[in-house]
Amino acid sequence: MANHDEPGAPNQTRATASPALRARFAPSPTGYLHVGGARTALFNWLLARSRGGCFILRIEDTDLQRSSEEMTRVILDSMRWLGMDWDEGPFFQSQRLGLHRRTVERLLSEAKAYPCFCPPQRLEESRRAAEREKRAWIYDRTCLGLTAEEALQRRRAGVPGLVRFRVPEGETVFQDLIQGEIRFDNRLIEDFALQRSDGMPTYHLSVVSDDIDMRISHVIRGADHISNTPKQILLYEALGQAVPEFGHLSLILGPDRKRLSKRHGATAVEHYRTQGILPDALINYLALLGWSPGGDREVMAAAELVERFDLSRVNKANAVFDVAKLEWFNAQHLQQMEIGKLTERVRNEFFENGLLDRVFASEPAQMEAAVALLRSRCKTLHDFSRWGRAFFLEEFEIDPEGRKKYLSDPAIFPVMQELAGRYLALAEFSLASTEQVLRDLAAERGVKPGALIGAVRVALTGNAVAPGLFEVMLHLGRERTVARIRRSAAAP
RNA sequence: GGCGCUAUCGUCUAACGGUUAGGACGCGGCCCUCUCAAGGCUGAAAUACGGGUUCGAUUCCCGUUAGCGCUACCA
Known part of the structure; x- marks a missing residue:
């Protein structure tokens, strides 16, 4: 078995309850990890983990033109970020050419495959003609009748040739784990290519060779x-090997019910990571896209998904990707996540935005308090830095709408100044006392409490929308509260 | 065109012959309330169509329609 173990890649062997189960994810590194690919990976991972099996990662990079190391790296990063650890690999298909070559030789020597020298242009024309006339077309087996000698002659003459599989007569039937029984008439299957004229194996040949070699079940x-x-x-069958179980997952569609693609906007796992989506939320959402554990529970951690996963409950129909629901899952996970862990993520969010060194609330306890105040109002990690800035940083923008709504009447300024003064003089700066002082003052001055609360809210947070005002004050502390109120009340 | 797969609210889905067809997202309303969320309650919203089978079909069978996939010396 070829190996190309990445340093740092999870590679431990697990104690397996049913050592027979071996599943794999085999992306081709021709792009980032797509949510569809991520879901395929996830179902394999869930299957392996739920049945004590082995999860193998294999990179199908035999299309040398379109594959890149950069893309391989991005895919592995996304896998790790999502928490889908693998037990073996990543293996690289391009490094397993010897195996593929030997497989072709064997098929050739057993007359289960044959060389084909048909000029590609001729085939292409014939195919196009058939399409024009709306006729089905499959390769006409021109080269099947070639004797060994004729084949040798052409090869010597330098005619480029490929190797085709000789499709036997009959019918091919299989029990799909998800779709049920599926049957195909072999007469409709053409003698497909196993090896290209440049000697490279084709997809069909390499997947099967590799899946056999890796004992994929x-x-x-x-x-x-x-x-x-x-x-x-x-x-x-031609290789005399046991056929594995197959399970075909429905496709993920865009809102227009076409296969989800870049046309629909964000499809990269990487995109959702940078948008402040939690990996657990994406995993949760993707798992429920096509699978249902039954019952009403939807918000689940990865461990629970593993525990309840059952391939037989996977839906057959295609599913539309719904970002709104993904965001809801994200909000749910944000709400339920252990506060310390969430704070760590938020800290990281500020770090990535280059703001961390300016965060005054960098003491864990203080930062945690801010996160606790904001979390129920946040759908993504981004929201913390987007409109929760005043909770972490001294410099923040005053939202023009908020200013217009609560700070446009100068009559409120002296009231705010007075409030600041009273807060300064307050014996105990508490939830109850700050509220009492504010309401008393509003009553004295004949100001509606809501108007004063609104003005102070904008002064403290820069926003007309924020957590409970007195909780905010306590979080900021007396000094900051007073300073911010005075600053806004002094502004023209 | 051929082959294959699929079909329950707008979306994700539950109901493996008998339910007022359930839940969730989203949408509307109410409650809570200093704003906004969160939370609680609540409303509108679906078995594609046509035939069978059956005492009875969302469920089983056939057809129609629609959608999707494949149809390479890509994977």
Whole structure:
């Protein structure tokens, strides 16, 4: 078995209850990790973890033109960020060419595959003609009748050739773990390529060779692979190998019910990470997109997903990706997360924005208090730095709307000044006393309490919308509270 | 065009022949309240269509329609 272990990659072998189960995720590094890919990975991961099996990561990089190391790195990062740890790999398909080559040789020597020298242009024209006339087209087996000698001659003459699989007669049937029984008439399956004329293996050949070599028992992948499955089963049979279990996941659709793609906007896992989405929330949302544990519980941690996961409860129909619901899950996880952990994430959020050194509330306890005040109002990590700034930083913007609504009438300024003075003189700066003082003052001056509260809220937080005002005061402390009220009351 | 898969509220889904078709997101209303959230209560909202099978179909079968996928010397 080839190996290419990344330093730092999880690679421990688990004690397995059913050592037979081996699942894998096999992305091709032609782009970032797509949410669809992430869901495929997740279902494999959940299956392996829930059944004490092994989760293997394999990078299918045999398309040398489109694959890049950079993309491999991004995919691995996204996997790690989501918390999907793997037991073996990552293996790189491009480093396993010897195995693929030997597999082709074997098939060739057993006459289960044959060389084909048909000029690609001819095939292409014929295919296009068929399409124009709306006829089905499959390779016509011109080269199947070639004798060994003829083949050798052409090869010597330098005619480029590929290797095709000889599809046997009959019908290929399999029990899909998700879709149920699926059958294909072999007459509709063409003699597909195993090896390109440049000697590189094709997808079908390399997946099957690798899955056999890695003793994969469960192939869980997207429904777009359903029609590839009979070809691959035929290969297993030709190689005299046991056919693994297959499970085809429905596809994730955009709001227009087309397959989710960049056209719909954000599809990269990386995007959601930078948008302040929690990995647990994304995992939770993705798991429930197509799977239901039954019952009414929806908000679950990864451990609970693992515990309750059951492939037989996976839905067959395609599902539309709904960002609003993802955000709701995120808010739920934000609410339920242990406060210390959440504070750590928020701290990181400020760090990534280059703000951390200016955060006055950098003492863990103080920062935690701010997070506790804000969390029920935040849907993403971003919201903490977006409109919760005044809770962490001395410099913050006054929202123009807020100013207009509560600070446009200068009559409020002297009242605010008086309030600041009274707060300064207050024996005990508490929740009850600050509120009492404010309400008393409002009554004395004939100001509506709401107007004064609003003005002070804008002064303290820069916003007309914020957590409970007196809690905010306590969080900021007497000095900051007084200073901010005076600052706003003094402003023209 | 061929082949394959799918079909419950706008969206994600539950109901494995008998339910006032349940829950969640989103949307509306009410409560709570210093604003906004959160929370609680509540409202509108679905079995694509047509045939069977059955005492009885969301559920089983067939067809229609629609959607999606595949149809490469990509993966």
